[in-house]
Amino acid sequence: MKDGGHITLTLSSGSASASVDERGRKSLRRAWNQLPRCQRNLIILGITAFCVTVLLCLSGDQLLAASLKDVDEKSIVAPYQLPMPNPHHHPGVDKDLPEVTAAEDKGPPRAEALKDKLNELIAYGDANSAENVVRLPETVVAQGPLQAVAQPPPEDNKDQDMGGIDILNNVEEPIIQEPRKPLGEREQLDEAIKSPLNMGGVSFKEHLKKIQPILAKGQHFHGATNERQSAVVAAFKHSWAGYKKYAWGHDNLKPISQYSHEWFGLGLTIVDSLDTMYIMGLDDEFKEARDWVENSLRFDTKRDVNLFEVTIRVLGGLLSAYHLSGDTMFLAKAAELGNRLLPAFLSPSNIPYSDVNLGDLSAHSPKWSPDSSTSEVTTIQLEFRDLSRSTNVSVYEQVAHKVNEKVHDLDKNHGLVPIFINANTGTFRNYATISLGARGDSYYEYLLKQWIQTGRKDNDNLILDYMQAIDGVLTQLMRRTPREHWVYIGELINGKDFKPKMDHLTCYLPGTLILGHQNGMPDSHLILARDLMDTCYQTYMMNPTHLAAEISYFALTEKDDQDIYVKPNDAHNLLRPEFVESLYYFYSLTGNRTYQDMGWTIFQAFETHAKVNAGYTSMGNVKNTQNTRLRDLMESFWMSETLKYFYLLFSDDRKEIDLDQWVFNSEGHPLPVYPLKT
Numbered sequence: 122m123k124d125g126g127h128i129t130l131t132l133s134s135g136s137a138s139a140s141v142d143e144r145g146r147k148s149l150r151r152a153w154n155q156l157p158r159c160q161r162n163l164i165i166l167g168i169t170a171f172c173v174t175v176l177l178c179l180s181g182d183q184l185l186a187a188s189l190k191d192v193d194e195k196s197i198v199a200p201y202q203l204p205m206p207n208p209h210h211h212p213g214v215d216k217d218l219p220e221v222t223a224a225e226d227k228g229p230p231r232a233e234a235l236k237d238k239l240n241e242l243i244a245y246g247d248a249n250s251a252e253n254v255v256r257l258p259e260t261v262v263a264q265g266p267l268q269a270v271a272q273p274p275p276e277d278n279k280d281q282d283m284g285g286i287d288i289l290n291n292v293e294e295p296i297i298q299e300p301r302k303p304l305g306e307r308e309q310l311d312e313a314i315k316s317p318l319n320m321g322g323v324s325f326k327e328h329l330k331k332i333q334p335i336l337a338k339g340q341h342f343h344g345a346t347n348e349r350q351s352a353v354v355a356a357f358k359h360s361w362a363g364y365k366k367y368a369w370g371h372d373n374l375k376p377i378s379q380y381s382h383e384w385f386g387l388g389l390t391i392v393d394s395l396d397t398m399y400i401m402g403l404d405d406e407f408k409e410a411r412d413w414v415e416n417s418l419r420f421d422t423k424r425d426v427n428l429f430e431v432t433i434r435v436l437g438g439l440l441s442a443y444h445l446s447g448d449t450m451f452l453a454k455a456a457e458l459g460n461r462l463l464p465a466f467l468s469p470s471n472i473p474y475s476d477v478n479l480g481d482l483s484a485h486s487p488k489w490s491p492d493s494s495t496s497e498v499t500t501i502q503l504e505f506r507d508l509s510r511s512t513n514v515s516v517y518e519q520v521a522h523k524v525n526e527k528v529h530d531l532d533k534n535h536g537l538v539p540i541f542i543n544a545n546t547g548t549f550r551n552y553a554t555i556s557l558g559a560r561g562d563s564y565y566e567y568l569l570k571q572w573i574q575t576g577r578k579d580n581d582n583l584i585l586d587y588m589q590a591i592d593g594v595l596t597q598l599m600r601r602t603p604r605e606h607w608v609y610i611g612e613l614i615n616g617k618d619f620k621p622k623m624d625h626l627t628c629y630l631p632g633t634l635i636l637g638h639q640n641g642m643p644d645s646h647l648i649l650a651r652d653l654m655d656t657c658y659q660t661y662m663m664n665p666t667h668l669a670a671e672i673s674y675f676a677l678t679e680k681d682d683q684d685i686y687v688k689p690n691d692a693h694n695l696l697r698p699e700f701v702e703s704l705y706y707f708y709s710l711t712g713n714r715t716y717q718d719m720g721w722t723i724f725q726a727f728e729t730h731a732k733v734n735a736g737y738t739s740m741g742n743v744k745n746t747q748n749t750r751l752r753d754l755m756e757s758f759w760m761s762e763t764l765k766y767f768y769l770l771f772s773d774d775r776k777e778i779d780l781d782q783w784v785f786n787s788e789g790h791p792l793p794v795y796p797l798k799t
């Protein structure tokens with residue numbers, strides 16, 4: 122009810138006391154009005170002075186606390202939008218503006234945002250405020266500035282035990298780190314080997330807190346968008362179901378006998394498949410694989426493993442899963458594995474031993490030879506460098522780069538390398554074969570890819586060695602068949618005698634060559650790439666199964682019956698990826714859909730001849746559709762490489778993975794390209 126501009130509340134109970142208050146207020150007002158005006162002014166002045174004094178006595182912190190409390194309690198509706206991690210952001214393009222997804226668009230409530238902002242300032246360091254910097258140990262700081270802009274980790278990763286980082290805890294309990302004396306390279310190596318569960322002298326968990334600003338943000342993939350991609354996803358699911366049912370936790374599936382196959386005891390198929398599942402958008406499968414890695418993948422078993430295989434499949438698989446998902450559990454696992462692989466580098470020559478015992482942390486040459494394979498010791502650098510850049514601990518990159526330097530200094534045959542190298546003497550084996558197939562292949566691949574990974578430095582030894590090597594390929598190893606002029610890459614037996622034999626493994630080369638051409642290599646590389654693509658495709662199409670044999674031979678003269686032929690013992694197919702990989706590079710870099718059609722023909726051939734009830738299998742004979750002699754093994758690279766490259770080849774978006782921003786390791790695991798270090 123309105124009364125002379127005032128609102129009077131009438132309460133049913135307690136109305137008597139309300140009228141007493143009313144009377145008191147009226148007499149107070151009357152007394153105030155009877156005072157002379159100057160007296161009233163003096164009283165007002167006195168009250169104002171008292172209030173100002175009280176306010177000045179309160180500390181800044183109390184005021185801030187009061188204002189935050191105020192914000193909390195009033196629960197302000199309008200959100201304060203902070204920059205959020207961009208799921209589409211590709212590494213190396215830090216100037217990208219963040220995109221905001223529908224989920225992120227809601228934004229945190231303002232109070233949360235203010236707290237986050239404060240935490241961000243404190244945790245990530247304000248350049249002008251010494252108190253606000255979370256200090257890195259000197260060994261870490263010495264390696265150079267942190268490379269990425271600080272971003273909170275993805276929401277669902279925050280609570281993970283190994284890597285979940287609670288920014289609030291970070292603020293409330295700052296780590297007071299005694300400044301450490303910078304360790305020398307050898308000391309870092311010894312320390313990592315002595316304490317494989319530590320990093321830079323502290324637990325992974327502590328270390329992850331320190332490298333918060335450079336942690337991966339994670340990427341978003343939308344899943345299959347057309348029938349061909351869906352068919353590949355179905356093939357993946359079929360393979361996964363068989364593996365899960367008959368070989369879960371073991372290295373490989375034997376899909377005919379429906380049993381498991383053990384090699385290193387590291388669940389190879391699971392780790393190798395992680396990033397493929399992530400890219401395909403198979404969230405449930407990715408989650409079960411992720412949980413297995415967290416809870417069951419152990420590296421402390423006393424068992425010899427091959428440094429190269431474990432590096433490209435397991436270390437590469439974990440690192441790629443980390444970069445794509447942003448889940449730091451994978452990085453912590455990768456770091457432990459990296460530490461346990463380090464004993465391989467304790468050789469007199471800096472060329473690593475081929476075998477490492479992850480449990481007792483020892484290393485040695487293979488049992489059958491004093492030598493390591495050249496491709497093996499030169500195909501670990503992408504992964505070890507990425508581990509260093511991801512953890513901000515330099516030792517991994519250092520030991521792996523020393524191999525580059527050592528091999529660079531060795532004499533070569535027109536840039537071509539023998540396929541064996543001795544870890545004790547650091548020299549190539551005299552008169553060893555030169556080949557771009559088994560034991561030689563990825564030496565050439567990693568020269569180019571490392572150069573791309575490190576920001577394409579002018580006149581870098583990696584790219585100079587690569588260019589010299591491809592010149593050597595063109596002048597020493599490349600030939601044409603006499604009638605149909607198929608281009609192929611032969612081998613030099615004893616380092617000198619030409620043999621017209623080409624492994625299917627060599628069919629990775631067209632993809633690498635076109636990638637190099639895209640990055641400034643001469644047109645001669647592109648022409649070789651195109652011609653070799655035709656030949657590799659022919660090694661599939663010439664067989665009635667439309668699948669390629671492991672090894673093909675080529676006619677030297679017109680006396681040979683066929684231009685391309687396969688010997689009975691070489692007619693097997695192990696579900697290898699190399700040609701599909703090259704098709705993918707050609708499609709991704711040119712946009713020409715012909716390569717998709719070629720790939721589709723091959724995919725259908727795998728469907729027809731390699732698919733069995735429990736998965737897909739290798740076979741002994743691609744030359745007879747009625748007698749393929751199924752072999753009973755599904756290698757992990759079927760799911761890490763062959764199916765991944767098929768899937769990306771059939772993508773409507775040829776840059777679903779942008780080759781300017783990502784570099785695939787030799788097992789098909791994408792790793793980020795880093796900016797050039799200045």
Ligand code: DMJ
Pocket residue numbers: 563626697698699758762787788789
């Ligand atoms: C894979 O493990 C890798 O691609 C390696 O570089 C060569 N061999 C297989 C696939 O054929």
